[in-house]
Every structure is written in C-alpha cells, then in structure tokens.
Amino acid sequence: MTSNSIDSLLHESRRFAPSDAFSAASEASRDLYTSAKEDRIEFWADKAREYVHWHKPFTETLDWSTPPFAKWFADGELNVAYNCLDRHVLAGNGDRTAIHWEGEPGDSRSITYAELTAEVKRAANAMAALGVGQGDVVAIYMPLVPEAVIAMLATVRLGAAHSVVFGGFSAESLRSRIDDASAKLVVTADGGWRKGKVFPLKAAVDAALANGESSVTNVLVVKRGDNDVEWTEGRDLWWHDQIEAAEPEHEAQGFPAENPLFVLYTSGTTGKPKGILHTSGGYLTQAAFTHKNVFDLKPETDVYWCTADVGWITGHTYVTYGPLANGATQVLYEGTPDTPNQGRWWEIIQKFGVSIFYTAPTAIRSFMKAGRQIPEQYDLSSIRVLGSVGEPINPEAWIWYRDVIGAGNTPIVDTWWQTETGAIMVSALPGLTTLKPGSAQVPIPGIKIDILGEDGTRVDPPNGGLLVVSEPWPAMLRGIWGDPERFKETYWSKFPNLDAPKYFAGDGAHVDEDGDIWLLGRVDDVMNISGHRLSTTEIESALVSNHIVAEAAVVGAADEATGQAVVAFVILKSNQEHAQTAAEASALLRLHVAKEIGAIARPREIFIVSELPKTRSGKIMRRLLQDVAEGREIGDTTTLADTTVMQIISDKLK
Numbered sequence: 001m002t003s004n005s006i007d008s009l010l011h012e013s014r015r016f017a018p019s020d021a022f023s024a025a026s027e028a029s030r031d032l033y034t035s036a037k038e039d040r041i042e043f044w045a046d047k048a049r050e051y052v053h054w055h056k057p058f059t060e061t062l063d064w065s066t067p068p069f070a071k072w073f074a075d076g077e078l079n080v081a082y083n084c085l086d087r088h089v090l091a092g093n094g095d096r097t098a099i100h101w102e103g104e105p106g107d108s109r110s111i112t113y114a115e116l117t118a119e120v121k122r123a124a125n126a127m128a129a130l131g132v133g134q135g136d137v138v139a140i141y142m143p144l145v146p147e148a149v150i151a152m153l154a155t156v157r158l159g160a161a162h163s164v165v166f167g168g169f170s171a172e173s174l175r176s177r178i179d180d181a182s183a184k185l186v187v188t189a190d191g192g193w194r195k196g197k198v199f200p201l202k203a204a205v206d207a208a209l210a211n212g213e214s215s216v217t218n219v220l221v222v223k224r225g226d227n228d229v230e231w232t233e234g235r236d237l238w239w240h241d242q243i244e245a246a247e248p249e250h251e252a253q254g255f256p257a258e259n260p261l262f263v264l265y266t267s268g269t270t271g272k273p274k275g276i277l278h279t280s281g282g283y284l285t286q287a288a289f290t291h292k293n294v295f296d297l298k299p300e301t302d303v304y305w306c307t308a309d310v311g312w313i314t315g316h317t318y319v320t321y322g323p324l325a326n327g328a329t330q331v332l333y334e335g336t337p338d339t340p341n342q343g344r345w346w347e348i349i350q351k352f353g354v355s356i357f358y359t360a361p362t363a364i365r366s367f368m369k370a371g372r373q374i375p376e377q378y379d380l381s382s383i384r385v386l387g388s389v390g391e392p393i394n395p396e397a398w399i400w401y402r403d404v405i406g407a408g409n410t411p412i413v414d415t416w417w418q419t420e421t422g423a424i425m426v427s428a429l430p431g432l433t434t435l436k437p438g439s440a441q442v443p444i445p446g447i448k449i450d451i452l453g454e455d456g457t458r459v460d461p462p463n464g465g466l467l468v469v470s471e472p473w474p475a476m477l478r479g480i481w482g483d484p485e486r487f488k489e490t491y492w493s494k495f496p497n498l499d500a501p502k503y504f505a506g507d508g509a510h511v512d513e514d515g516d517i518w519l520l521g522r523v524d525d526v527m528n529i530s531g532h533r534l535s536t537t538e539i540e541s542a543l544v545s546n547h548i549v550a551e552a553a554v555v556g557a558a559d560e561a562t563g564q565a566v567v568a569f570v571i572l573k574s575n576q577e578h579a580q581t582a583a584e585a586s587a588l589l590r591l592h593v594a595k596e597i598g599a600i601a602r603p604r605e606i607f608i609v610s611e612l613p614k615t616r617s618g619k620i621m622r623r624l625l626q627d628v629a630e631g632r633e634i635g636d637t638t639t640l641a642d643t644t645v646m647q648i649i650s651d652k653l654k
C-alpha cells in the first residue's frame with residue numbers, strides 16, 4: 001500500500017440487469033456512448049440542438065483556449081425560461097400539467113404549462129418594473145411553493161441571475177449571500193410550512209437588510225404562511241399585488257449562451273461560502289439531456305418527483321430546469337416527509353401516481369429506520385425508476401429502496417454530481433446498465449472521468465484515488481462569483497504538472513474491473529489507520545449492512561497506537577432500539593465490520609446515537625463528529641439542518 005491510493009476493501013457482488021421490457025422501451029440507446037466516444041464535442045453540439053431552442057444558433061461549440069475558463073456555444077443565444085415554458089405551449093402542450101404542488105397542510109394546486117408560462121410572464125414584467133434586467137442578481141429565499149420556481153424563471157427570463165438561499169438558513173447567511181452577489185431584489189414569503197408549523201421568512205430578510213447599506217432596493221413577498229410581517233414602505237411589496245398589476249404579455253428575448261444564469265453558494269468545510277456561477281446554454285443542455293436519459297423520462301406519461309428543495313443544486317437542475325425544459329409533469333411538495341404522519345411521501349406518490357422518484361440516501365435511511373411497514377400501506381405500483389443523489393448510497397439501503405419502494409424490480413440510478421458540475425456526471429442509464437448496489441457506475445455519455453493517485457498517475461483497480469473530470473463539460477461551473485483566483489486554486493491546482501488542467505472534485509473513488517466507479521466519500525474524510533488509507537463510505541456501508549443498523553457515520557480520531565482510529569456513530573433501526581444494550585450493540589458491530597471488511601477497519605469505539613449532524617441537503621457533517629470523537633469543542637454548526645443535534649449527541653455521550 002502506498003499513500004498514493006485509498007484502500008478499497010468492501011466487496012459487493014449483487015447485480016441487477018434491466019428487464020427486457022424496460023430496455024426495449026428505453027429512451028436512451030447505446031448509440032449515445034458510441035457517438036460521444038467518436039466525437040465528444042460534436043456530441044454535445046448535437047445535444048444542444050436537440051434539447052434546446054436557440055434564438056440564435058451557435059456556430060462554435062467549445063472554447064477552451066484559456067483554461068480553466070470554458071465557453072460553450074458562445075455565439076449562440078437563448079432564453080432559458082422560453083425553453084422551459086413558451087416552447088411547450090407553442091408545441092401544443094399548454095394543457096399538460098407542469099407542477100402538481102402539495103402544501104404541507106394538505107392544500108394543493110395543479111398548474112399547466114400554459115398557466116405557468118402566463119404567471120412567469122407577469123412575474124417577469126413585475127420584476128422588470130422594479131428595474132431588474134440583464135446583469136442583475138435576484139435573491140430568492142422561499143419555502144417550496146410554486147412561486148419559488150416562478151421567481152427563478154422570471155428572473156432568468158429577463159436575463160438576470162438568481163441566487164437561491166435555503167429557506168432554513170439564518171438571516172446572517174442570507175445577508176452574506178446578498179452582499180457577496182450585490183443582489184438588487186429579494187423574493188421571499190411571509191412564512192412557509194414545516195413540521196406542522198409556520199416558520200417566518202420575511203423576518204429573516206428584514207434582519208438581513210437591517211444594518212447599513214444594502215444593494216437591495218425591493219423585497220417581493222409571497223403570501224403563504226399568513227403570519228404577521230413587518231413592512232418597510234417603499235421597499236416591501238406584496239407579490240400578488242405586483243403580479244395582478246403587471247402586464248400579461250412578455251416576449252422572451254435571446255441572451256448569450258454564456259449569460260450568467262445563477263449563483264449558488266456552497267458552504268464547503270472552511271472559509272467563506274463560494275458563489276458557484278453557472279451560465280445558460282451549456283447548463284441547460286446537460287440538465288435536459290441528463291434528466292431525459294438518466295431517468296428515462298417520457299414526458300407524455302411520466303409523473304416525476306424530485307424531493308429536493310430549490311435551495312440545493314438538485315432543486316435547480318432536477319426540479320426547475322431539467323424537468324421543465326423537457327416538458328415533464330412533476331410533483332413539488334412543501335413540507336417534511338413525516339408531517340403529519342410518517343407515510344406522507346408515499347401518500348403523495350399514490351395520490352399523483354408518481355412514476356419517477358428521485359431522493360437522497362439520508363431520506364432512504366430514515367425510512368429504513370422507521371420500517372417497511374409504513375410504505376407497505378400505500379400503493380406505490382406507479383413507480384418505474386428510482387434515483388439517489390447527495391451521498392454514496394450504502395448497498396443495503398439500495399437493496400431496501402429497490403425492494404420496498406421499487407417492488408423488487410425497479411431500476412435505481414445512483415447519480416454522482418456536485419453544485420460545481422451543474423448536472424449529473426456519473427450514473428447508470430436504467431435501460432442499458434446492469435446495476436450494482438453502491439456504485440454510481442459510469443460517466444454519462446460525453447463526460448470524461450479519471451481516478452488518479454496523488455502523483456497524477458492513474459490508480460489501478462481495486463485501489464481508490466482522486467476522482468477528476470479530465471475534459472471540460474457543458475454544465476461546468478464557470479467560476480466562483482467575484483473570485484477567479486479562488487476558482488483556479490480550489491478546483492484546478494491539484495495536478496499542475498499534467499499537460500491539460502483537470503478538475504478535482506474533492507471526492508475519492510475507485511474503479512472496478514468492469515470500469516464501474518464507486519465513490520468513497522470526500523478525500524478530506526479519508527482516515528489513515530496504521531498507514532492504510534480507508535474511506536468512510538465502505539465502513540459505513542459495512543455497518544449499515546448489519547440488520548440492526550439504520551444509519552452510520554465514521555470518522556478518524558487521533559490514536560497513539562495507530563495514528564488514527566475508526567470511531568463510528570450509529571443509529572439503530574426503531575425496532576432494535578431496546579433489543580440490546582448499547583454495549584452489546586457496539587460489540588456486535590465491531591465484530592461485524594471486522595468480518596465484512598477486515599480487522600484493520602474495526603472501529604475502536606462505536607457510539608449508539610439517535611441523530612446525526614446533517615446539512616440542509618442531508619449530508620453528514622463528519623467534522624463535527626470528529627470534534628466529539630477527539631473530545632474537542634464542537635466547531636461551526638451554522639449550516640446544520642437542525643442545530644440542536646450536536647447538543648443531543650454530546651449530552652448522550654457524556
């Protein structure tokens with residue numbers, strides 16, 4: 001073993017080939033791989049023509065003359081909102097439902113493409129009247145209501161860019177994001193519904209704008225929570241008043257392919273949040289192409305549901321832009337999965353006949369914890385494709401997802417990508433790929449991925465290394481807002497000596513003998529145990545493969561004997577919580593890990609906990625657990641979905 005690679009120890013041999021019927025009806029064909037291999041650039045040019053309406057056709061595909069700054073389709077012009085709206089109406093699909101919206105309290109609203117187009121036109125006129133135009137940034141701080149999507153589309157219809165901030169983030173986070181991008185307008189709501197209560201949003205906007213100078217001239221407020229709000233005359237305006245007063249007609253104008261579409265802030269582990277910049281033509285091409293092929297979308301008949309909030313990149317690409325560009329019918333749900341009961345999501349799937357369902361491993365594991373008897377009460381037979389995103393999915397959670405939600409025969413696509421990549425990069429295609437639980441599998445056609453050692457040489461199976469994207473791709477980030485140096489340094493400086501710049505994503509991965517990619521987690525989380533570099537993912541998967549475990553997180557904690565030692569935090573399944581003592585459970589699980597992957601990976605300690613610290617998009621924040629494991633004061637918890645979790649964990653372990 002050298003420190004050049006990450007050890008890979010977990011073996012997973014289950015395989016699931018697509019059924020003949022599924023393959024025969026599949027949207028994607030092998031030709032996609034063949035043509036992308038023949039000429040990658042021409043492939044993307046084709047896809048851009050096929051998936052996107054151009055106001056002015058492009059003649060150049062990729063300009064990579066000043067890496068890492070790429071331009072795709074640069075002399076073309078498009079209007080992203082027109083692509084998501086007007087063109088479907090003009091093609092005769094105005095009566096198709098675009099959004100089945102379900103509010104947490106049970107109110108619901110279905111909106112056709114014609115209606116959505118009409119609303120976005122009015123919203124665009126209302127925003128234009130407030131001075132919004134090309135070059136401006138609109139901050140959107142909303143619950144998951146249709147107006148969040150409408151505000152995004154109205155913004156980009158005008159050639160302006162949005163910056164969506166999670167409705168759960170604090171006034172302070174909102175302020176820093178508003179300031180960093182010099183947002184001109186904020187769109188918010190009085191409040192939204194979450195866990196059976198209204199949470200205020202407007203109040204946080206007021207606080208964010210309270211001190212000193214701000215670039216914001218107006219705040220548009222959607223009425224949703226009916227909670228009391230303070231009002232700053234001259235600045236604050238009710239959304240419904242403005243929409244009502246706005247002109248109904250709005251002609252979409254073309255903007256350059258490289259016109260900024262949005263900024264989305266990622267927190268990262270250190271330093272101030274990075275404003276990831278995406279532009280229009282390349283982003284929309286890859287969003288629409290992947291949405292169609294990875295999910296095998298049939299827009300006439302499918303009902304698609306991605307459970308992500310629009311505050312996450314997944315909500316940008318696979319709630320707003322991909323599905324709407326493809327003319328899909330989708331579900332949008334405002335609340336949490338367990339309000340008012342633990343079957344809420346399954347009830348929604350049954351109600352709307354959802355056929356494509358895309359969610360995160362964290363959600364799947366929390367359903368595993370509660371038990372299969374809950375989803376089994378619902379009719380989920382409409383489902384024909386399942387997707388996963390956000391973290392590696394443990395093989396056992398994958399199997400549970402397929403068996404319990406997918407009736408034992410539904411393909412699962414495990415999609416690897418990032419805020420920075422803009423769209424899916426690695427995934428199975430459900431009609432073509434023989435699935436392996438726990439592997440994200442293959443680069444999508446037109447994407448070039450390599451797994452390298454620290455020295456930049458390719459790592460051979462079965463060892464792991466660093467996952468890099470070796471060629472520019474259409475939906476790639478174009479920079480960090482206002483900070484080109486940080487962009488180069490953060491993503492492109494890992495392998496300065498290679499002849500072409502390579503994008504380093506921060507994740508570890510290994511490739512198996514078939515060429516399938518297995519993600520190993522963030523390389524910052526890799527542990528060094530007696531000189532062996534072990535990934536968190538495999539040990540977590542080994543823990544989850546025991547029938548008593550619902551969820552697990554492991555960290556490396558300083559250890560005198562071995563440098564670092566594995567420390568695990570484990571949530572038991574609900575029906576196991578009282579079946580044994582914590583000491584018995586941890587003894588059993590230490591043995592289990594040793595048996596599954598070897599003694600080297602056996603945790604020094606296992607803590608049985610009831611919660612794990614997670615971000616708003618459901619990622620486990622291991623550095624906070626490492627603070628606990630090493631007995632340090634707990635670091636910055638501001639990006640946690642639930643800031644009380646660390647208190648609960650440390651109290652329990654005292």
Ligand code: 6R9
Binds near residue numbers: 392505507617
């Ligand atoms: C889309 C999204 C990106 C990071 C990424 C990786 C992890 C996402 C994954 C996955 C393994 C998958 N990640 N999908 N790891 N398998 N299918 O999640 O974007 O919030 O920017 O996070 O998430 O570590 O680097 P973002």
